[in-house]
Amino acid sequence: MSAPAETTEAPAPARASEPRGAPLLSVAGVKTYYGKIIALKGVDLEVNEGEIVTLIGANGAGKSTLMMTICGSPQAREGRIVFDGRDITRMATHDIMRLRIAQSPEGRRIFARMTVYENLQMGAAIDGNAHFDADLERMFELFPRLKERINQRGGTLSGGEQQMLAIARALMSRPRLLLLDEPSLGLAPLVVRQIFEVIRDLNASEGLTVFLVEQNAYHALKLAHRGYVLVNGLITLSGTGRELLERPEVKAAYLEGGR
Amino acid sequence: MEVFLQQLINGLTLGSIYGLIAIGYTMVFGIIGMVNFAHGDVFMVSAFIGLICVLLLTTVLGMSSIFLILAITLVVAMLFTSLVSWTIERVAYRPLRGSFRLAPMISAIGMSIFLSNFVQVAQGPRNKPLPPMVPDVIVLMERNGYQVTLAYKQLIIMAVTALLLVGFWWLVQKTPLGRAQRACEQDRKMAALLGVNVDRTISLTFVIGAALAAVAGVMYLMYYGVVNFADGFVPGVKAFTAAVLGGIGSLPGAVLGGLLIGLIETLWSAYFSIEYKDVAAFSILVLVLIFMPQGLLGRPDVEKV
Ligand SMILES: Nc1ncnc2c1ncn2[C@@H]1O[C@H](COP(=O)(O)OP(=O)(O)OP(=O)(O)O)[C@@H](O)[C@H]1O
Ligand SMILES: [Mg+2]
Numbered sequence: 272m273s274a275p276a277e278t279t280e281a282p283a284p285a286r287a288s289e290p291r292g293a294p295l296l297s298v299a300g301v302k303t304y305y306g307k308i309i310a311l312k313g314v315d316l317e318v319n320e321g322e323i324v325t326l327i328g329a330n331g332a333g334k335s336t337l338m339m340t341i342c343g344s345p346q347a348r349e350g351r352i353v354f355d356g357r358d359i360t361r362m363a364t365h366d367i368m369r370l371r372i373a374q375s376p377e378g379r380r381i382f383a384r385m386t387v388y389e390n391l392q393m394g395a396a397i398d399g400n401a402h403f404d405a406d407l408e409r410m411f412e413l414f415p416r417l418k419e420r421i422n423q424r425g426g427t428l429s430g431g432e433q434q435m436l437a438i439a440r441a442l443m444s445r446p447r448l449l450l451l452d453e454p455s456l457g458l459a460p461l462v463v464r465q466i467f468e469v470i471r472d473l474n475a476s477e478g479l480t481v482f483l484v485e486q487n488a489y490h491a492l493k494l495a496h497r498g499y500v501l502v503n504g505l506i507t508l509s510g511t512g513r514e515l516l517e518r519p520e521v522k523a524a525y526l527e528g529g530r
Numbered sequence: 531m532e533v534f535l536q537q538l539i540n541g542l543t544l545g546s547i548y549g550l551i552a553i554g555y556t557m558v559f560g561i562i563g564m565v566n567f568a569h570g571d572v573f574m575v576s577a578f579i580g581l582i583c584v585l586l587l588t589t590v591l592g593m594s595s596i597f598l599i600l601a602i603t604l605v606v607a608m609l610f611t612s613l614v615s616w617t618i619e620r621v622a623y624r625p626l627r628g629s630f631r632l633a634p635m636i637s638a639i640g641m642s643i644f645l646s647n648f649v650q651v652a653q654g655p656r657n658k659p660l661p662p663m664v665p666d667v668i669v670l671m672e673r674n675g676y677q678v679t680l681a682y683k684q685l686i687i688m689a690v691t692a693l694l695l696v697g698f699w700w701l702v703q704k705t706p707l708g709r710a711q712r713a714c715e716q717d718r719k720m721a722a723l724l725g726v727n728v729d730r731t732i733s734l735t736f737v738i739g740a741a742l743a744a745v746a747g748v749m750y751l752m753y754y755g756v757v758n759f760a761d762g763f764v765p766g767v768k769a770f771t772a773a774v775l776g777g778i779g780s781l782p783g784a785v786l787g788g789l790l791i792g793l794i795e796t797l798w799s800a801y802f803s804i805e806y807k808d809v810a811a812f813s814i815l816v817l818v819l820i821f822m823p824q825g826l827l828g829r830p831d832v833e834k835v
Contacts, residue, residue, distance in 0.1 A: 342723055344719060344722060344723070363722075363727075364722040364723065365722050365725050365726055365727045365728065368722070368723060368724060368725040369725045373723075374723050376719075376720065376723060380717055380719070380720040380723075382712070382713055382716045382717060382720070383716060384712070384716055385709075385712065385713070385716070389709060392706075392709060393709060393710075393713050393721075393724050393726075394724060396706060396709070396710065396724055396725055396726060397724070397725035399706065400706065440724075444724070444725070
């Protein structure tokens with residue numbers, strides 16, 4: 272394991288809007304319901320520009336619900352979500368995404384009957400495929416596997432290839448905020464490492480802001496600048512990645528034998 | 531042999547019309563999983579719009595160039611019919627989208643009755659005739675006193691259909707619009723996450739389906755020379771049968787199904803009994819549903835879920 276911990280203390284290069292000091296994304300008192308069932312019971316968190324923030328939590332804690340609520344599907348019933356100074360709580364999903372939030376959602380949701388190429392085109396749809404060719408080359412550098420599979424249908428890719436495609440598709444929109452829901456799910460350790468490295472590189476070199484949900488708590492917290500723990504629809508802990516890794520509650524609940 | 535050849539031509543003509551209508555059924559089903567029972571009546575309405583347009587052009591404006599009349603009528607019918615279908619989706623289907631699955635279909639049956647009743651009241655219950663538009667025929671061969679003919683209007687129908695299908699195929703396969711349409715068909719939630727306006731894409735699907743049905747409506751009017759307020763039902767159900775036969779959700783399937791239903795209907799009429807031609811078509815619907823529910827070109831299930 273190379274040493275990601277060193278990078279965690281220092282935030283990535285500042286971007287234009289940072290001097291304002293306002294977070295890029297702020298979630299305040301958000302409650303989300305599925306019918307009568309409450310899934311988020313008042314979540315508060317922030318993601319600053321240039322950060323990698325990790326959210327960990329048990330199955331059913333509401334992590335995916337939070338990711339989707341940020342994207343307006345379902346919408347929060349109470350609370351406020353602000354992205355880049357704009358209240359997006361009541362905006363339609365497609366309008367939110369057009370503010371350059373991208374999500375690689377739970378279950379990957381690759382378009383099975385479209386080719387890899389078409390899936391990537393869909394990723395770039397919001398700006399009319401203006402930078403498509405250049406960005407495509409970049410994705411090929413990040414994920415050479417996709418180049419070999421470019422004309423294959425999405426539904427016939429392996430799980431790992433689908434995950435790479437899901438991340439690449441999200442990146443094709445040149446997002447200001449990248450939401451990743453369990454990018455390591457079901458992947459071989461080597462592929463997990465590769466994907467985490469891609470995330471770290473993009474953050475370090477381009478200042479890409481990432482909000483990450485992970486079961487793989489050890490690696491995800493090591494990768495992150497900061498982290499949150501979600502339990503039963505409420506944030507119970509927060510801190511830098513390193514702090515959280517030291518907390519006994521985190522060790523007991525999310526890290527098996529220290530890992 | 532000659533009879534067969536003649537019926538082949540007739541069948542392909544009729545099949546083109548069914549195929550154009552069938553695309554509307556299959557696209558709407560593909561994207562929101564509902565059978566738009568009003569689509570047949572939208573087709574009938576388009577034939578009436580065509581009728582009114584032709585009469586206005588010929589009697590009021592005194593136009594005589596048949597191709598110009600046809601072209602203008604096609605455009606007008608496509609525009610107005612699209613508007614009708616767009617409105618129906620907005621007022622009768624979209625508000626029910628979050629509701630239980632059958633709700634929009636019940637609403638569609640309501641819209642179907644509404645359209646045919648409206649036309650019955652507004653235009654009267656009797657057949658509306660049109661003076662023959664393109665009467666010329668080409669004699670392809672003649673043997674034992676039996677002529678195999680290809681009417682100009684049949685030629686027009688097949689050519690217009692073919693041209694339209696090429697354009698339509700290009701739209702769906704090659705343009706960002708078509709790609710967004712296919713994305714919504716496969717996963718509406720994900721499409722929205724990529725910035726696609728799903729509601730607008732669904733509206734667009736209705737508009738495209740209606741525009742194709744409008745061409746079918748004008749062709750139908752030109753072919754038979756009459757139209758009646760009840761003419762939406764039987765062609766509508768046959769086109770739906772075509773969509774199911776081809777594999778509902780499949781665009782090439784809708785066209786293939788349309789051509790097959792057209793052929794079966796005309797061949798059946800020629801060799802067996804013209805009275806039972808509808809029975810033949812609908813028996814196929816039942817047989818396909820029982821033995822081949824995924825249809826001829828239904829989705830291959832090679833994908834992981
Ligand atoms: N569409 C839905 N309808 C009803 N309840 C839902 C729906 N989606 C999620 N839930 C419920 O909301 C709660 C939170 O689910 P969510 O998917 O956000 O959990 P998660 O933290 O992502 O879990 P996992 O780690 O298993 O992915 C769960 O109790 C779940 O059963
Ligand atoms: Mg989840």
